[in-house]
Every structure is written in C-alpha cells, then in structure tokens.
Amino acid sequence: MILRSICAAILTVFAIPATAAEIGGVCFANAWESCYITIDGPITPDTAAEFEAAAKTADGGTVLLTSSGGDPAGAIALGRTIRQLGLSTQIGRTEGGEPGPGECRDACLYAFLGGGEARLAAEGSEITFQWQPLVPDDPGPSSAVMATAYVIEMGADPAFLLRDDPSRPMSSEELGRHGITHVVERAFGPFTIEPYRDGIVAASKRLDDPHPYDRAIQLTAYCRDEKAHFLLTGVGAFVADSGDASVSYWTDKADGQSPAETKIEIADYRTWIGDKNSFIELSFDPDHMRDVEDIATLDVTFRMARVSGGTQWVRRDLTAMDRRMLRAAFTHCIRSPATP
Template identity: 30%
Template sequence: MLGHYIFLGGAIRALGLKTEVGRSVKDHYGATVLLNNEGRCDSACAYAFLGGIERDSNSIDRLGFHRFYNPIDFIDMKLDYAGLVRSMAMEDTQKISALLVMYIVEMGVDARMLSYFQSHGFDSVYTFDLNDGLNLRIVTNQRFGSWYLEPYGKSIVAASKKVGSSSPYDQVYQVTTYCRSKSGKRIPYILLSVPLQDYSQPDDVIKEGASLYYETSTERFVVPIAASQIRGWKDKSFMQIEIELGKGGEEVLTQEDKVGLALNTGRAQGLYFYDGQISKKEKEMIKASFLHCN
C-alpha cells in the first residue's frame, strides 16, 4: 500500500497541486467543499501529503507518521525464526527505508524526519509540532503573511503579502483593504494584486463574479459577490482587481477567523484567491482600514 501512496504523492507533485488535510462536506449551495480543520491523514496517507507543491501548515497536527514494515518482521520478533528469515525481513525493511528516503528527498523534505519516529513501535503514530514541521519542510509557510497597516494619502490601508514563491495555483501577490467615501457613505473594498502574465486580461477575470467565504468548525458559508461589484485594471507589473464588499463582506473580514476570497474565473491554472487565518489584532487593522477613508 505504501508504494501506491508514494505514486500518488508523485502524481500530486507532477500536477503542481497543493495538499491540506480536511473533510469533504456539502455547503448550503450543494457544492462539495473541504473543511480543513477536520479529518486525519495517517500512515501512508501522510507520505502522499508530502507530494504537495505547497503543504498546508495548519494540517501538521492531523498528519501521523510511523515506521513501515513487512509482516515477516513480526514473525521474526515473536517466533525468532532462523537467520535466513531474519535476513529476509531485514532486507525488506531496508528496501522500504531506501524507497522512503529517495521519495522524501525528491519531494524537497528533510529526510531527517525519519529519525523522529524510528524509535517508536510499528503500531504507534508520530505527530510533528509546527516548528519541526516547518524546519523539516514537511509543511510550508502559510501562503500569506501577517496583516499590517500603512498610511495612504489621508487614509490608511491594511495589507497582507504572499509568502514565498508563487505557484500556478496561487498567483495573488498581495491583498489590501481600504474604504472610499461616496456621497457621504463609507464603501469598503478589498484589492487583489496579481503579477501580470502575457494572457492577463482584467475583463476576463471579473465577469463571473467572486465568492467570499468563511469557515466554522463544521460548515463553510459563502457570500456571493456580483461581477458588477468588481473592476480590474493593469498597473505597471500588476493586474489590480478591486472588489466592493458591502456590509456583509465587511462583517466577514472583521469578525470571522478563517476567511477566503476567490474570483470565479475559469482559469486553467486555478482560481485567483486569498485564504488565511485572521487573528484578533489583524481584524482590528482591517476594521481600521474600513473606517479611515479617502
């Protein structure tokens, strides 16, 4: 079975996909979505997880690794068969270990991870903490860094930048929140800054609208955003996508913890999206950007 999951991990890497641990459920619209705060990925599944070009850091405590063995190992330990059988068991175990090391190194993960659980029994599962998971590259950094405030004219904006290199499945470089005053009313916005590609056309990106979503421990809720609330333009080396949030969108960004925003474009490389865990302090920053308008 381990060989099949290693093959799966290689396929995940070849397709340029990211991995996260979760449970598939139906949302209010009947669509299948992933709740990434539930589910387990133990044993061979954990090795398939390593195939992700990005590996969700929030999944680290739901990954379980253990030593792999040939059933003959148990015969060897319990019945102490002749030396020939013992050597066969050792040879099989060495082959499995060599296969794992080659796969782990190929996936860009530190092979020292194996030493963490080699002293554990065959039937015990080892879970890494976040610090070790990041140091050993079992998981990668969150896609977006911490939110921060900066002045802009007479107002202030809140922003979060992409962490690490962009992949074809995640091309948003920065998200920015701010507000504008129109006819005495305060209008909240969020801006997605996307590096320009040869095929980048703002009109193609915005015509299908967007989805703002947030997750609880059991459900995902979606706040649809119409295409009429979105506009796009090219600015030097970036394509800027500005989305008018409305009251519902403002409440999601300033009150919920697990938040995401995706443009409903049929891009072959995947959606343009932001996805993040927003702390209480960061929500205060976003709230401030919605109160101090130009």
C-alpha cells in the same frame, strides 16, 4: 551524539546498483496539478543532471519517485536540484489513473527530502532507510557530517539516520515525527496597516509559494470613493477581463452552532496587469462589512477559466488584531483618486 553514533554504525560500504533511474512524465488528467515528473529506479551520480534537463520540458509540480536506493551523494544532489526547482515529492509510481504505491529505500530518502512544499507517500508505499557512507572510500566522520547537514538543510530531523532496525518499514507516525513527510499549509499572514495618501490600507501577505493556478500573493483592504475595496495581487501577467467575484465571511455562533456564513456576490470589479503582477479589485458597499469585528473567517475569491489562471483566492481566520486593522482601513478612506 548523532554524528558519533552514525560513524560507529558504519560497518559496510554498500554496492551501488549498476542500472540507472528512468526519468519521464505522466498526467493523470487534463490539469497541471495531475501531472508528475517521474523517477523510477536506482539513483546514480548523473541522475541530478539528467533530471534537471528533463524538468525543463515536463509538466507538473510534483516528482513521483520510486527507487531501491543508489548513490547517496547522487541522491543528495538530486534532492537539492528538486528543491531549487521548487518541486514537491511523492513516493509512488504510475498505476492506472492515479499514482500507486512505490518504494523509497536508503539513499532514495535523501532525494525525497528535496520536496519543498509537500512530501507525500502514496498509500501502501514502503519506505526504509539503512545508513550508507556518502564517500565510499572514506566511511568516517565526513560522511556523517555531510548527511546530517543535508537533512537539517531540508528541514527534517537527522535522528532517523540512527534507526535501530533499518529493515523495518517506516510508519506514517515515524515519517511525520522526523519531518520526512510534510505539507506546507497554504496560508496568509496577519494584516498590517500603513497610511496611504489621506487614508489607511490593510494588507495580508502570502506565507507559502504561489502555484500556476493559485497565484494570489497579497490581499489589500481599503476604502475609496465611498466604497470598500479588496485588492487581490497575483504574481505574473495572467489575469482575465472577467470572472466570478465574491466575498464571504463567517461569524461565530453561540451554543455550539455552526458559524453563520454571509456571501456577497461582487458585480463591480476591475482587473489589470502591471510590470510583474496582476491585480483584481473588488468593490462593494461598505455596509456589507460594517460588522468587521464579528468576522471569524474571511474569504475573497475571483474565479476565472483555467486558461486565464484559474481561481485566485485568499482565506484567513481573523485574529482580533486583524479585525481592528480591517476596521481602520474601511473607516479611514482614501479621498483622492487612486490609479493602478
């Protein structure tokens, strides 16, 4: 139905702007997450290749995009390049000390959909979409099929291709409803257990992708040598010899009171680097975690200087099964020596 409606709506082949987008970079502060790769202007068939070349030397994980549109097929190629590079997208342009509002019209929206973990719009940005055939000389079903397939590939709802009033700016509700703007929440999955030597370990794996200053990908819990341990595994060789380690957990309180927090400052820890990963093992008295089944939220943190990798942490709201897994790991101890 969507494809037939799109084909019926194709009345005009729109002209492609002659000018091309400018690609650059900007940092609003001395931090990786404040840096953006910028695209400003109409998208052409060459923009994807130009962007890929520029991204090799640019800082930041977000594309700051403002464009009046351009070539639809070129915008789809740009969107796929953005996704392959693992970048997020934000509609806006450089303005003062932070991203200011921008515009994203027509074909620009295809490029914007390339953002993986986050697609955001600076407040005040204007987003519109009017259908353009991807193949100017063939404005028939092939354009509709390719556009629909691409939008689904990027995780959005192709229904927005059929907007009844393409001149009307899209509202935040409309953007969210069609999955055009979205944020992948940082999250760790359920704990699972497995035998290890003569004991049991429990592990929770990260569901979203790590970042340069947030590389933790797994939390493992176990008991060994009469101590409880949490092991943070991070991607890459980055870990420092020293840092600030802590384990915090919250238990629910009755009568509508706020959850009670318990924080354990960890002085006994060690760090090491493997072939592809870094490891941080926090050790503490198992009595601190004796009431595991009362824990609602668990947070394990190791803070380092940003030049060493920044703060590595895992936070998870525990399910009843998570709590059983942790209790098993802290009860069935590994008796034999463990080495990294």
